[in-house]
Amino acid sequence: MDLSEQPGSASTVKKDWKASLREQLLTSETTFRHDLSFVPVSSIAGQYYCEVKVDHEYVRGEIPTEEKEVGTELHEEILAMKRVRTDELIKHIEKAPRVTASFLLHGDVEKLRIVGVPDAVIFEKGSPRWLIELKTTRGDTSKLWRDQALQVRLYGTLLETMGFDCSNLELVLARMRQDEALEPDEKRKLLAEVIESLARHTTNEVEARYGMKVFVFPYASAEAKDAVIWAQDYWLGNRNPVPTKNESKCRACEYRDWCPYSLYKPVKS
Ligand code: SF4
Numbered sequence: 664m665d666l667s668e669q670p671g672s673a674s675t676v677k678k679d680w681k682a683s684l685r686e687q688l689l690t691s692e693t694t695f696r697h698d699l700s701f702v703p704v705s706s707i708a709g710q711y712y713c714e715v716k717v718d719h720e721y722v723r724g725e726i727p728t729e730e731k732e733v734g735t736e737l738h739e740e741i742l743a744m745k746r747v748r749t750d751e752l753i754k755h756i757e758k759a760p761r762v763t764a765s766f767l768l769h770g771d772v773e774k775l776r777i778v779g780v781p782d783a784v785i786f787e788k789g790s791p792r793w794l795i796e797l798k799t800t801r802g803d804t805s806k807l808w809r810d811q812a813l814q815v816r817l818y819g820t821l822l823e824t825m826g827f828d829c830s831n832l833e834l835v836l837a838r839m840r841q842d843e844a845l846e847p848d849e850k851r852k853l854l855a856e857v858i859e860s861l862a863r864h865t866t867n868e869v870e871a872r873y874g875m876k877v878f879v880f881p882y883a884s885a886e887a888k889d890a891v892i893w894a895q896d897y898w899l900g901n902r903n904p905v906p907t908k909n910e911s912k913c914r915a916c917e918y919r920d921w922c923p924y925s926l927y928k929p930v931k932s
Contacts, residue, residue, distance in 0.1 A: 704779030
């Protein structure tokens with residue numbers, strides 16, 4: 664990324680993915696709301712859950728919850744990977760028949776500079792074949808939430824912006840229950856088994872074994888770009904954050920007790 668270039672001035676020249684991986688991300692003169700030089704993918708996705716909640720996270724700070732802590736712990740156990748230098752990663756992508764990696768994605772989409780680290784990108788023959796995001800929940804794993812689907816779509820768009828060939832890319836959202844009783848060995852094998860099931864088109868088997876739901880979408884860049892066009896007005900300071908209209912989101916929200924937009928009204932006994 665040329666940091667002197669303004670976001671939105673789309674270049675027609677395809678980037679070299681190796682150069683994109685080696686690029687050092689420096690803070691730039693461009694700043695977005697909350698003085699950010701780069702907008703995280705997770706925050707843009709969060710706008711489609713409740714934009715006011717995203718605003719609270721920056722203004723008031725994140726509030727730890729047990730659900731977030733359990734989710735982070737599970738992620739660390741399931742997605743443990745060996746740390747390598749960028750040149751080593753590039754060599755693996757070029758030479759290995761299949762390699763799984765997690766690394767920083769970045770790029771300009773519409774008027775925003777966006778960054779994010781997906782849980783896993785699986786390369787085959789030098790190109791990304793699957794991008795996997797794992798979500799843990801205490802609720803129903805079969806629900807496909809718009810913000811979570813957008814998150815994986817945005818990661819796909821960033822991969823393409825960095826110059827990767829995304830013509831065979833599929834985006835994968837794996838939702839599993841936090842309370843699924845898994846042995847340490849099962850957690851270590853889970854990611855490899857999901858990848859194998861994707862390769863064999865047998866995701867129903869891992870769904871049954873691990874009590875999870877695996878959503879697979881073909882990559883299409885236009886969907887994420889349309890979503891960024893609405894979201895960017897908040898980051899550019901063109902409008903105030905919009906609250907959710909869904910009372911059940913407020914009921915589950917850690918900011919509900921003092922959020923002025925909360926729709927949750929506890930019943931007084
Ligand atoms: S209480 Fe409702 S409106 Fe307020 S931040 Fe939470 S989800 Fe959004």
